[in-house]
Amino acid sequence: MSRATSIDVAVEAGVSQATVARAFSRPELVAEGTRRRVEEAADRLGYRPNAIARSLKSSRTNIVGAIVPASGEFWLRVLAALSAELADRGRQLLLFSFDDAEAVDDVIAAVDQYRLDGLIMASTSIAQQQVVRVAPTGLPIVAFNQPAVAGLVPSVSVDNAAGGATVAEHLVARDCRDVLFVGGVESASTDQLRYAGAARALGAYGVACPYLSAGAFSYDAGHAIAAELLARGPLPDGLMVAADEVAFGLIDGLEAAGVAVPDDVLVTGFDGLPQAAWAGYDLTTLVQPVDALASAAVDRLLTDAAPDADGVVPGTLRIGRSTTPAGLVVENSSSPDRAER
Amino acid sequence: MSRATSIDVAVEAGVSQATVARAFSRPELVAEGTRRRVEEAADRLGYRPNAIARSLKSSRTNIVGAIVPASGEFWLRVLAALSAELADRGRQLLLFSFDDAEAVDDVIAAVDQYRLDGLIMASTSIAQQQVVRVAPTGLPIVAFNQPAVAGLVPSVSVDNAAGGATVAEHLVARDCRDVLFVGGVESASTDQLRYAGAARALGAYGVACPYLSAGAFSYDAGHAIAAELLARGPLPDGLMVAADEVAFGLIDGLEAAGVAVPDDVLVTGFDGLPQAAWAGYDLTTLVQPVDALASAAVDRLLTDAAPDADGVVPGTLRIGRSTTPAGLVVENSSSPDRAER
DNA sequence: TGACCGGATGAGTACGTATTCATAGTGTTC
DNA sequence: GAACACTATGAATACGTACTCATCCGGTCA
Structure with missing residues (x-):
């Protein structure tokens, strides 16, 4: 039956x-x-x-694929946002998660078989050449937070450079004269842009901004880099970290070594994870508007945007205790640095 | 072309x-x-x-659907695990996330159209009747962490009752004589089982264990319930919270009110989120073996298990600072209560 | 040598739908 | 009342694959 x-x-x-x-x-x-x-x-x-039979006839599946890294709080949040956005538009989300970059090739082969209506590639570790290989198949693609491929395929990302600058200026406003940028993966274009934005902004104030890589966008990487930081000599005034998750690990690593945040050193993050607002960290960070990014990505996908259509969405600065030393008096406590942006 | x-x-x-x-x-x-x-x-x-055409002929899509709540750190972790597990077995994961329980009906209609090979329903808020409606369609189903429907459809979940008991016994071992159970959603079967397990275990030691609902499985709900707790009168020795995320909010809410964890009150969680291990909270919690659960779920799905095949996987206790007051001397610091289980 | 067998291949069909083309019916207009 | 426009419906076909059945061919055995 x-x-x-x-x-x-x-x-x-x-x-x-x-x-x-x-x-x-x-x-x-x-x-x-x-x-x-x-x-x-x-x-x-x-x-x-039967949607399958319909798809065979109409050659439209109403399914959109998403290639998303298998770990990291940020990506999981992105995934939820994409799913919701697609559901609103009557599409389903076929999930491809991957651990290492090599697996992406298998994923791309699978994607090809399913004749998806579109594909969202959300990762900093997908190589440019892998993206390029997909492009000629006629499958609409959108790169999500992967500015490196901007121009090749339509892309959507937060304004990493401006975000880096915003955070950097906040640190200057908090009297930092000496900032170290702690990156995640050096080759990641998001890392590079955030650093470039920060370095340029700090340069305008005559503040130098060396770069140090934690090696990964993870809590553990942040925790591990703390020791190296302390071994390097005196701490800078501010640590500008390229991702919240790394910042959490870094803060815990520092505090385990007896260094207090924000009293001994200011720390900022980037991403605006929900946990950043949790009192345990109360991290100053650049909040990525995940829902707006997802919406923009789906938009571009379904309207088959031009390859050079780069959607850059501004982020917002969230100011927490991690850059607010006990002694500091702030005029407008709810959003003291609003004017900065 | x-x-x-x-x-x-x-x-x-x-x-x-x-x-x-x-x-x-x-x-x-x-x-x-x-x-x-x-x-x-x-x-x-x-x-x-063309996988679509193949599916039409063979009536097997190699796609498994997953209905997962759109928010909550735990579900996102589950999602990643399921996706990885399915990928290992050559299946794809079609994601249906939903905000409110009503939307589940729409999702089920969509699922039906795609002739999926199977469906994983992962949520505590999917009503029993909704599950039952899907069952007769012949679509293999597995309920994930939804013990209420055990017996109706194959299900997989952590051993909630035993987990509750394990946590409760740990609190007793930490000298709690007065425990309050802070639940998430009272109607959730996971909540009920965890509470039942805890109450039974505590009863054996003559320790009473009242129940208080936070109203949701969220950080905010935990944060909000802190005030109510303090207004109720003197705090108990231990707060046993039904979910990590709620526990994080509760701890922050308590500390904002000047109550220190673990010095003034011990707090435990349930789920074993990665954040529980972060130093900011260092929460004692029952770790759900997410990968094992996902593996078991996919197993049951693809082998078309009997409706009464209930996979109950044991969890493991993680002991953190949240139940380790400064003065406490523990013999084996790495896993002091291992014998308890 | 003829019957037979097994492997390799081709012709044809079915999966369930959407769509094109043809046709029947129903008014409408001069 | 005939020619016409228009609507509602049915017959037939295509989408791309997998699989059944039939065919062919070289080798084997009696």
Whole structure:
């Protein structure tokens, strides 16, 4: 007793299969009474149009693929946002998560088989050449937070450079004269842009900004780099970290070594994870507008945007205790640095 | 210039379409030389089998659906684990996330259309009747961490009752004589089981264990309930919270009010989120073996397990600072309560 | 040498839908 | 009342694959 088909419904309702198909896909072409009879018959048989067969005919699946790294709080948040956004537009999300960059090739092969309506590539570690290989297949693509491929395929990302600058200026406003940028993965374009934005902004104030890589965008990497930082000599005034998760690890690593944040050193993050607002850290960070980014990405995907359509969405600075030493008096406590942006 | 089909390849290779199809689906039936010729022709044309058409014929999509709540750190972790597990078995994951329980009906309708190979329902807020409605369609289902439907459909979950007991016994071992259980959503079966396990275990020691609901499984709910707790009168020795995320909020709420954890009150969580291990909280919690759970769920799904096949996987206690007051001397600091389980 | 067997391949069909084309029916206009 | 426009419907086909069945061919055995 398998699923009822449109033919079963046609027999039940005493009409042709074509009429059943029309009743579901273009109801305005079917007479009122007929349509009701078809609907009743369909209800009785528990009929649902078979999306697979429909896709075969129409060559549109209503499914959008998303390639997303398998770990990291930020990506998981992005995933939820994309899923919600697609659901709003009647699409489904086929998830491809991957651990290491090599697996991306397998994923791309799979994507190809499913004739998806589009593909969102969300990762900093997908190589440029891998993206390029997909592009000619005619599959609409959008790169998510992967500014390196901007120009090759439509992309959407937060304004990393401006965000880096915003955070840097905040540190200057908090009297930092000596800042160290702690990056995640040096080759990641987001890392580079955030650093470039920060270095330029700090340069305008005559503040130098060396770069140090933690080696990964993870809590553990941040925790591990703390020791190296302390071994290097005296701490700078401010540590500007390229990602919240790394910053959490770094803060914990520092405090385990007896260094207090923000009393001994100011720390900032980047991403605006929910945990940044949790009192345990209360981290100053650049909040990525995940929902807006997801919305923009889906937009570009479904309207088949031009390859050079780069959507850059501004982030917002969240100021927390991690850059607010106990002694500091701030005029407007809710958002003291609002004017900076 | 659309995609090449098996017919195009057949022409190019000078064989029939049937041979091309065989070369890809059952290569052992095709002679060595022919197969090579087909493969070369396919490469030249960039041919990939169309999974949609294959599904139509074989009525197997190789796609498994997952209905997962749109928020909550725990669910996101589950999602990543499921995706990885399915990828290992050559399946894809079609994601359906939902905000409110009503949306589940829409999701189920969508699921039905895609003729998925299986469906994983991961949520405590999916009503029993909704699950039951899906069951008769013949679609293999597995309920994930939703013990309420055990017996109706195959289910997989952590041993909530035993976990609750384990945590409770740990609190007793830490000299708690007065414990309050802070639940998330009272109607959630996970909540009930964890509470029941805890209450039974505590009862054996003559320790009472009242129940208080935070109203949601969220940081904010935990934060908000802190005030109510303090207004109720003197704090108990230990607060046993039904979920890590709630516990984080509760701890922050308490500390904002000047109550120190663990010095003034011990706090435990449940789930074992990565953040529990972060030094900011260092929470004692029952770690759910997410990967093992995901693996078990996929297993049951693909082998079409019996409806009464209930997979209950044990969790492990993680002991953190949140139940280790400064004065306490512990014999084996790495895992002092290992014997408890 | 003829019957037979097994492997390799081709012709044809089915999966369930959407859509094109043809046709029957119903008014409408001069 | 005939020619016409228009709506509602049915018959037939295509989407791309997998699989059944039939065919062919070289080798084997009596």
